[in-house]
Amino acid sequence: MIVTKEKPLEEILGFLMPHKRILIVGCDGCTQPPRGVREAKTYAMLVEMGGKLKNREIQCRTTTVAKQCDNNLCATTLTSQVKDIEAILSLACGVGVQTLSEVFPDIPVYPGQNTIFIGSQERESGTLYEKCKACGDCLLAETGGVCPITRCAKQLLNGPCGGQAKGKCEVGGWKNDCAWILIYNRLKDKGRLSEFTKFREQRDFRISQSPREINETEEKTEETP
Amino acid sequence: MKKPIYSNLMKEITEGKFVFTGELEPVKTTNLHEVLEGAKILKGHVVAANITDNPTAFAYMNALIPSYMIQKEAGLEAIYQMTTRDRNRIALTSDLLAAGALGIKNVLSLTGDHTTIGDNPQAKPVFDLDSASLVHLIRKMVDETIDLNNNKIEDPPKFHVGIAANPNADPLEPEILKIERKTKMGAEFVQTQCVYDIERAKRFMETMSNSNIPVLIGIAPFKSIAMMKWMVKFVPGIYVPDEMQQRLLEAKKRGGKEAIIEENIEIFSDLIKEIRKTTNAAGIHMMAVGFEWIVPKILEHSRKS
Numbered sequence: 368m369i370v371t372k373e374k375p376l377e378e379i380l381g382f383l384m385p386h387k388r389i390l391i392v393g394c395d396g397c398t399q400p401p402r403g404v405r406e407a408k409t410y411a412m413l414v415e416m417g418g419k420l421k422n423r424e425i426q427c428r429t430t431t432v433a434k435q436c437d438n439n440l441c442a443t444t445l446t447s448q449v450k451d452i453e454a455i456l457s458l459a460c461g462v463g464v465q466t467l468s469e470v471f472p473d474i475p476v477y478p479g480q481n482t483i484f485i486g487s488q489e490r491e492s493g494t495l496y497e498k499c500k501a502c503g504d505c506l507l508a509e510t511g512g513v514c515p516i517t518r519c520a521k522q523l524l525n526g527p528c529g530g531q532a533k534g535k536c537e538v539g540g541w542k543n544d545c546a547w548i549l550i551y552n553r554l555k556d557k558g559r560l561s562e563f564t565k566f567r568e569q570r571d572f573r574i575s576q577s578p579r580e581i582n583e584t585e586e587k588t589e590e591t592p
Numbered sequence: 593m594k595k596p597i598y599s600n601l602m603k604e605i606t607e608g609k610f611v612f613t614g615e616l617e618p619v620k621t622t623n624l625h626e627v628l629e630g631a632k633i634l635k636g637h638v639v640a641a642n643i644t645d646n647p648t649a650f651a652y653m654n655a656l657i658p659s660y661m662i663q664k665e666a667g668l669e670a671i672y673q674m675t676t677r678d679r680n681r682i683a684l685t686s687d688l689l690a691a692g693a694l695g696i697k698n699v700l701s702l703t704g705d706h707t708t709i710g711d712n713p714q715a716k717p718v719f720d721l722d723s724a725s726l727v728h729l730i731r732k733m734v735d736e737t738i739d740l741n742n743n744k745i746e747d748p749p750k751f752h753v754g755i756a757a758n759p760n761a762d763p764l765e766p767e768i769l770k771i772e773r774k775t776k777m778g779a780e781f782v783q784t785q786c787v788y789d790i791e792r793a794k795r796f797m798e799t800m801s802n803s804n805i806p807v808l809i810g811i812a813p814f815k816s817i818a819m820m821k822w823m824v825k826f827v828p829g830i831y832v833p834d835e836m837q838q839r840l841l842e843a844k845k846r847g848g849k850e851a852i853i854e855e856n857i858e859i860f861s862d863l864i865k866e867i868r869k870t871t872n873a874a875g876i877h878m879m880a881v882g883f884e885w886i887v888p889k890i891l892e893h894s895r896k897s
Contacts, residue, residue, distance in 0.1 A: 520706055520708075520717075521677075521703060521706060521717065521719045521722070522719055523703065523719065523722045524722060524724075524725070525722050525723070525724035525725065525770070525773060525774075526722070526770075527766055527767075527770070528703045528722070528723075529703070529705075529756065529758050529761075529785070530705065530706060530709075531761075532761075532762060532828030532829050533762050533763075533828075534763070537706070537709060537828070538706045538708050538709070539708075541828075547766065548763065548766065551763075551765075551766045551769075560769070563766070563769060564769045564772055564773050565773070566724055566725075566728070566773055566776065566777055567724075567725075568725065568728070569681065569720070569721050569725045569728075569740060570720075572720070
């Protein structure tokens with residue numbers, strides 16, 4: 368899932384102040400915590416109240432899209448709803464904001480969220496953890512299922528470094544686990560310490576050179592004999 | 593085939609001499625006076641001195657210029673420290689070529705402390721390489737006269753490459769495996785973080801007994817009681833035996849600063865003697881940044897029986 372965090376209301380009000388009629392668009396896709404129509408309604412209330420406090424009459428309508436990263440879905444779901452709209456506040460990740468901007472080039476689209484990371488959720492504690500950096504060259508097969516690119520503060524391929532003590536990382540104040548001690552423990556348990564000790568050559572950063580694109584149709588065509 | 597020897601440090605290690613190295617730290621200034629004065633004090637007592645590369649991610653003068661200057665002005669061989677924190681492989685290759693041009697003979701390969709613990713914590717961390725792949729780069733440059741991407745180098749540099757290790761590491765086994773990994777990649781010597789407890793030094797050297805790499809054990813005397821307390825409290829894994837702490841505290845009560853210095857000389861010359869006697873360490877790395885003058889005193893005292 369893609370994890371987002373609300374922008375401060377003051378910042379959002381700063382975007383919306385010049386406009387009177389706003390459409391707040393949630394996303395029912397992978398965004399976590401949920402940013403659907405219920406959250407859109409909460410934002411509408413806050414924005415209208417915030418406007419009033421600043422002597423501005425802002426009218427908000429709310430809606431949601433199954434996946435804001437799908438331009439076709441956005442167009443079919445929203446075209447009829449944006450007729451008299453002056454601005455859109457998107458509650459999706461940065462991908463959703465950009466998709467809406469492309470689908471509705473004449474309407475300013477503002478982000479309601481800061482997109483934080485690709486992560487997982489621990490149900491019991493409700494904590495979201497960053498787990499993948501989309502580096503494009505997955506190492507997990509040889510690192511005991513722990514990603515050093517995401518979970519080591521230095522993204523080391525040959526860790527651990529001297530910044531760990533008792534399996535904790537000094538970056539962030541000794542709270543986070545040292546990814547390389549996790550990797551060491553996992554590989555040791557499986558009797559695969561040689562994979563820990565082996566030298567890993569420097570990465571080829573061209574693989575993750577932005578902007579990246581994949582054309583699924585073309586790839587499928589190429590694969591077909 | 594015997595490996596060629598480029599530096600005095602490696603020459604003495606190879607000859608089986610018990611070697612001493614020192615450490616100098618350029619700071620946030622354009623003035624090289626203090627580093628050069630430190631080098632002049634160390635000259636004759638240590639075979640070479642490390643020049644630190646923005647330690648704890650503080651933005652100081654780069655290490656290459658002082659490395660060159662202590663060789664030129666003080667006649668003291670440099671161990672040029674390089675971290676992978678601030679430079680990608682292009683910049684590291686470039687600085688290694690410059691170091692070769694300036695006659696640097698030893699490089700210490702380090703990953704480097706993270707940017708967030710430094711004095712510009714907002715900075716973008718680089719870590720394009722790590723200490724192991726920097727060893728790999730240096731080996732390729734020196735042995736194969738090519739860079740990481742196999743591009744040919746004219747007049748390649750001639751370096752010996754060292755690595756750091758931490759005898760206080762907890763757990764210790766991954767630390768040992770890491771040294772093994774870097775030794776396989778061609779690291780030629782180890783300088784360790786500071787050790788205060790002879791048992792730790794012994795345990796570390798015993799665990800290392802299967803490895804052939806020469807190890808210089810790190811010794812860092814205490815400039816003051818405040819420094820000692822800070823080390824004990826904030827440097828993870830550092831263990832200063834109670835008896836050692838007690839001796840220094842009592843020295844302070846007895847005779848203030850001067851007595852602390854005297855006690856330091858006693859304590860650390862004894863520790864050096866013990867290390868020489870009870871381990872197969874190749875030497876000692878003396879870290880007394882800002883009070884280099886204590887190094888000759890400790891070393892002279894350690895030679896007395």
